[in-house]
Amino acid sequence: MSKHPIPFSTLGRLADPPVISNLMAVALENPSLLSLAAGFTNTQTLPKETVRDAVVQLSTSGKEAEYLQYGTTQGRLGLRKFLSKRLSWQDQHQSPAYHPHNFMLTNGSQQALYLAMQVLCDPGDIVLVESPSYFVFLELLKGLGIEAIGIPVGPTNETDPEGMRDVIRKLKAEGRIERLKAVYLQAWYANPSTRSLTRSNLAALASVLEDEGLELPVLEDGAYRDLYFDEAHPAPSILAMPEWDAFPRLYFGTFTKPFATGLKCGFAVCDHEALRDKMLHIKGHQDFGSAHFPQAILQVVVENGSYDKLLEGLRKSYFGKMQLLHGELLEEGIEELDWSWDMPEGGLYLWLTGPEHLDTSIESEFCKAAVDAGVLYVPGDLCFAPGGPKNCMRLSFGVLNGDDLREAARRLAKVMRDFS
């Protein structure tokens, strides 16, 4: 029976369907469609045996099944201790910032991003993001009524410190600088740009913010940090950089992409006590702790070394898939049609820029033609703060197998030719 309309809250009124829900619905209706859109991981390499062995080990330890009991809001201490050591080792740096007390385990790093934004921003506030940035984070901001403003890209494809200064000065001139609450960066194989930030780039960003008197909370997303192909990108996290010492720092990481998305375990590290505590208090209201069992499984696999062993294989596997998609696109000759991309050094994506006039956005003729041709991509305009270009796309090589990747590339190239 039909019900009365409800006078929803501000958040309720802001809550819109995900921008790619149409694409997702199309994909569900047509299983022969090949999706280069979804950021899923490779199902073949999911750690079936490793997870099973960990569960069997937990169940035969002879101890109580505490791993099936509630955990804490902050998350399993043993896993936080591991993460503390590992991050400190990755950064080649030791400081109180890495104390396990500063870590929280969340329902994917997404939840930690959400908590941070809840604590820091009211509707109408502003967050600076890279150009492009993670489109699910941009949606999260929109859902909370937060305005994203893009930091321009500089001449060497860096996140431009002087461009950021211009944005800040414009906000000052407009009398809106008080609404600026945080900066969001992805330093490793960013989704979708695949770009990594150099140490000097990161230092220059800190210096401009300091210059402008804005020691704002800074969010650094390391979701793809472990998924390099050959060698780890040399920059440490901002936690290890003295240039960022005066800033409230949040670092985000995850076990989803580098281990198993189905365990949905991410984490945040925060070196600002009040910020960390408030995020935890809100997490207490939201769920008083993420699922404890996946955390216990992860503790087993990180402690017995299977996590790192699996990662080695995963890196090779994704490297191979990236080369395959990259190679197929080259072979299809789309470079000559004015499509370009950087060969990534890690992550799960290719980021393509097409001819300047071309519109690949979700309502475009190009996008419809791609769906008709049986291939999906993430329209690049979704990855920019309002006003960004419309001629880009994100292609994921995570989930499709080799043959399907090749076929998807061929289908996409045909559409590109048709629109050239």
Place this chain on the structure above:
Amino acid sequence: MSKHPIPFSTLGRLADPPVISNLMAVALENPSLLSLAAGFTNTQTLPKETVRDAVVQLSTSGKEAEYLQYGTTQGRLGLRKFLSKRLSWQDQHQSPAYHPHNFMLTNGSQQALYLAMQVLCDPGDIVLVESPSYFVFLELLKGLGIEAIGIPVGPTNETDPEGMRDVIRKLKAEGRIERLKAVYLQAWYANPSTRSLTRSNLAALASVLEDEGLELPVLEDGAYRDLYFDEAHPAPSILAMPEWDAFPRLYFGTFTKPFATGLKCGFAVCDHEALRDKMLHIKGHQDFGSAHFPQAILQVVVENGSYDKLLEGLRKSYFGKMQLLHGELLEEGIEELDWSWDMPEGGLYLWLTGPEHLDTSIESEFCKAAVDAGVLYVPGDLCFAPGGPKNCMRLSFGVLNGDDLREAARRLAKVMRDFS
């Protein structure tokens, strides 16, 4: 190094430590302390083997390890289908309200409660709750800046419809009725009152709301519904009651208490399309789906019947523990000291009311004496909207074993004697 203070958001400023965090800290520091406070489940009866067998079965199915891949924001369809059938069977009722499409799987039912409140209420809005009500829900409301107002208890310990009418008329007189956004009820073995609502009580509540022109969203929490001791409480959910047909209805359930808290899987059913969709959109921003692996495990155990088999044992186990705590308190003679309680028919708690003048609140001398005597309880005042009584307490028999339950009861009775 010390950081600048951050100008937190409205939510950030509202985020306070959990009210029982002091008690929790005391418990951590003193392991010899016996806690009748924590709502944990019995560690001995946690389904170690069942979970292990389900994981082994999943891993040897020969199919792809899709259960380790991302799930959907709404949750695993197979499990939602089971829940749809089961709830319809429990309610002995069939209607479109039970369609799997109306179900969402969440990080405990707590997350579903949080999502509902985010969608329905702005800071300053009002929700009607029972007296007493679930203290973690009351904290959630406080954290979102929502005011809880208690519905009085009637002469037969029911949630009093005419008392609710008085509250509503008072809000109308104060010009605040527009801020009233929802009603929250617990119909089965409520936490902490242990009370169940009869069908006629529920119908009368609907009738008063309708009378007063308030077809508000109603939240019915069935967290303990499966945990009856002997026979299931006969009332169906509000989804099955025509008296509630005109209201947007939300029903909340969970696998945490009746199966394993560590899997942290709860659910909500919502028969108001826009409300359900908006909750899902916000969940999309919060975590785009709870952990998929626990959902897959649960689907195995509900489909192969081990869930219901385990429940049988669990009911007996908790019935025994309830009788033990109940019996020990009787034996200690605290009834003669003016302490009273109803013997519950399900759930994990006893709800004790003490002498009228006694203050058992968290800062009270009584509470301090209990901690000194080595026993913890949940102070009852935390379970009331502001202005409630201070002479109650919630005792949980979920987690302690028999000997510890007896000893905890003896310690508590001694304090009661000292304060009589």
